[in-house]
Each structure stands twice: as C-alpha cells, then as structure tokens.
Amino acid sequence: MSERHHPFPALPHLTDEERIARARAAYDRLKTRHSCRSFADTPVPREVIEAAILAAGTAPNGANHQPWHFTVVGSPEKKRAIREAAEAEERAFYAGKAGEQWLDALAPLGTDADKPFLETAPWLIVCFAQRKGGIAEDGQTQNYYVTESVGIACGLLLATLHEAGLATLTHTPSPMGFLREICGRPEWEKPMMIVVAGHAAADATVPEHALDKKPLSRIASWL
Ligand code: IYR
Secondary structure (H helix, E strand, O other): OOOOOOOOOOOOOOOHHHHHHHHHHHHHHHOOOOEOOOEOOOOOOHHHHHHHHHHHOOOOOHHHOOOEEEEEEOOHHHHHHHHHHHHHHHHHHHHHHOOHHHHHHHHHHOOOOOOOHHHHOOEEEEEEEEOEOOOOOOOOOEOOOHHHHHHHHHHHHHHHHHHOOOEEEEEOOOOOOHHHHHHOOOOOEEEEEEEEEEOEOOOOOOOHHHHOOOOHHHHOOOO
C-alpha cells in the first residue's frame, strides 16, 4: 500500500529565457570552484556548515534511507589527530604504495604527504556512508545505492559551501578507516571523504590543468 502523497512542491514560474539565464548563471558560479590545498586559519561560522549539511541531506538517495553521516571536526586536538593519521597513510602512499602510474597522474597537482590544511582549515567535514541501517540507523536494515547517494550528497555539500563563498577540498587519504575510530562512528559506516572547508590562503594556487575542462561536445551526446 502506498503512503500518502503531497502535491509536488511549486517551482518558480520562469520564462524559457529566464531558465536559460539561470542555468548559465549557476554554471558561471560553479565553474569558479577548484580544489584548494592551502587554507587560511580564518574562522567560519558554524551556521554556514550547518546549512550546507542540511543542503547535502536533501540529496536524492536510495529509498529515502538517507545513508550518510557528517562528522564536523573543528577542535584543534581532533584536527591534529586526523592530520597525523592521514599523513602516516599518505607517506606510505607517496613512498610507493600508490604505484608509478598513479604517482605520475598526480605529478601535475604537486601534492605530497604533508597535509597542513587538515589543521589550518577551520572545518573538516568527515563524510560517512552507512552501508546498512535504514532510516532508523539500526545497523541492520539493507540500504540501497549507498555510494551513489553519498556521492550526490557530497556534491550538494561542495556546491553549497562554494555558493557561501568558501574554498573546499575533497581529501581522500587511503585507506581511511582511521576516521571511523577518531570520529567514533559504528563499524557499518564507511568513511568516503573529508570535505575541508574554509578560506583560501593568500598564497593558494590551482594547477594550470585544473582549468582544462572538457568541452560540451565531449562530455555530452544528444540522441
Ligand atoms: N590522497 C592523496 C593522493 C591524491 C589522489 C588523487 I586521485 C587526487 O586527485 C589527489 C590526491 C593526497 O591527498 O595527496
């Protein structure tokens, strides 16, 4: 038996010209987002992060189980613990665990095992995927399309933080099981990424290739 339904919420009444202009304006704003790897220690109000996480929580997801959890880390002690554990993994990664091909692919980014931004940035948002648990988070109920759901939620999180004028980084130390322990999350949750949020440092840069986006003709086809 189907649950009660509500009328579909009203969307703005726009002309096609207005729709085109809005879509282009959204693209113009989103295309200025780039991963930031050097953050200032300037504080950011907690309310910005709260609103961005609420936006992330609106993501389409499997059976509306909302299989995500966001642990927001602002305490210097916890940030230090995350930095130390992440750098230990990154040292092994850059010392060879990654393999030559991966390290060659990363060379243009100029990244290394040092991750000072994990302490400098005001907020680390650790994004967890709930492999099980359902909406009640019972740790047992089957969840669906978990990776897809959490991926979309993280996209909305990044877009909202960008819209709020913040610099962001998706940081993925590998393996990152240590995050479950530091954040005190249950074994059925899998850390997916750390979204680092704050203000870019005055000396922050983006690699030249970051501006090379594939043209529409390569990323879309029309049937
Ligand atoms: N986690 C490492 C390596 C890394 C991997 C990819 I794929 C990137 O796009 C960027 C970095 C690091 O953070 O340095």
